Amino acid sequence: MMDYQVVGKKLSSRLSELTSRAEAIEEELRSPLDADSSEQAVDLADDEALAGTDEVIRQEISEIRAALLRIENGSYGICSVCGSSIGHARLDALPTATRCINCA
Secondary structure (H helix, E strand, O other): OOOHHHHHHHHHHHHHHHHHHHHHHHHHHHOOOOOOHHHHHHHHHHHHHHHHHHHHHHHHHHHHHHHHHHHHHOOOOEOOOOOOEOOHHHHHHOOOOOOOOOOO
């Protein structure tokens, strides 16, 4: 049987790291544009890339929070489609998995 408390601690640590990164990105995105129009173009391109990164980070944050909730309520490791156990190897590789390999 997999020790889900260990998984929970790893997920919590990752959540903390991602939350810090997301906050730093938000702060960067809120910073005013440079007065120089050529610098503004560079800043806007950078902001677009940061916004994309922020979106990916926020999605992972959401998945981690959902996994932590499943650990808390006892449904972690159970396929949301068929109700079978999600394999340990799959959970090791993707701790936020909600479906077994057959349903994925």
